[in-house]
Amino acid sequence: DSGVTQTPKHLITATGQRVTLRCSPRSGDLSVYWYQQSLDQGLQFLIQYYNGEERAKGNILERFSAQQFPDLHSELNLSSLELGDSALYFCASSVRRWDSSGANVLTFGAGSRLTVL
Amino acid sequence: AQTVTQSQPEMSVQEAETVTLSCTYDTSESDYYLFWYKQPPSRQMILVIRQEAYKQQNATENRFSVNFQKAAKSFSLKISDSQLGDAAMYFCAYRREGNTPLVFGKGTRLSVIA
Numbered sequence: 001d002s003g004v005t006q007t008p009k010h011l012i013t014a015t016g017q018r019v020t021l022r023c024s025p026r027s028g029d030l031s032v033y034w035y036q037q038s039l040d041q042g043l044q045f046l047i048q049y050y051n052g053e054e055r056a057k058g059n060i061l062e063r064f065s066a067q068q069f070p071d072l073h074s075e076l077n078l079s080s081l082e083l084g085d086s087a088l089y090f091c092a093s094s095v096r097r098w099d100s101s102g103a104n105v106l107t108f109g110a111g112s113r114l115t116v117l
Numbered sequence: 118a119q120t121v122t123q124s125q126p127e128m129s130v131q132e133a134e135t136v137t138l139s140c141t142y143d144t145s146e147s148d149y150y151l152f153w154y155k156q157p158p159s160r161q162m163i164l165v166i167r168q169e170a171y172k173q174q175n176a177t178e179n180r181f182s183v184n185f186q187k188a189a190k191s192f193s194l195k196i197s198d199s200q201l202g203d204a205a206m207y208f209c210a211y212r213r214e215g216n217t218p219l220v221f222g223k224g225t226r227l228s229v230i231a
Binding site: 002031033035041042043044045048050055056058088090092094095104105106107108110111113 | 150152154159160161162164167169208212216217218219220221222223224
């Protein structure tokens with residue numbers, strides 16, 4: 001167990017629908033990152049939050065949005081889903097509030113597998 | 118923008134042998150970090166090894182070691198005494214100094230032959 005919790009593990013939905021993926025970072029980590037991994041592809045960076053504020057934005061579609069809440073958990077909202085949105089969505093966290101020694105290592109959750117039919 | 122290139126989509130190695138996975142990157146930064154992550158069939162992303170660019174000494178973690186050539190912007194992973202459990206996708210990743218995202222290569226699928 002990496003300490004990063006993602007729910008749901010699997011999700012099947014239809015085109016045009018909206019889903020929310022949830023991530024709880026490792027205890028004390030302030031930064032949360034979202035990545036998308038399509039079938040047999042590398043990980044594409046979507047967005048990063050640090051202590052509730054958006055920090056960096058990658059290749060995130062306008063149909064997608066995210067936020068980080070005061071308790072540091074994060075949600076990724078995907079709307080008007082298309083077949084091409086089917087992928088594994090990873091959350092990762094880093095930057096511990098009390099310990100900077102591991103600041104440059106991202107710890108990943110197990111991912112949420114989204115299937116759009 | 119920084120890019121990471123893994124030129125070997127697939128590699129195979131005999132059990133107990135040694136294999137080297139290649140990675141090159143492009144950056145104009147002088148301070149950065151490089152990583153190798155392993156993704157087994159479970160799809161979990163597992164950190165294998167990391168290298169700080171300011172360190173000349175190559176990182177090692179048990180059977181895993183890197184060959185970091187900063188001038189050539191090359192960062193290869195050597196796996197010694199390969200085991201069946203090493204079979205996985207391996208991703209090379211780059212991160213700028215500071216609280217920044219990882220940039221990943223497209224990965225190399227490693228098969229281990231018994």
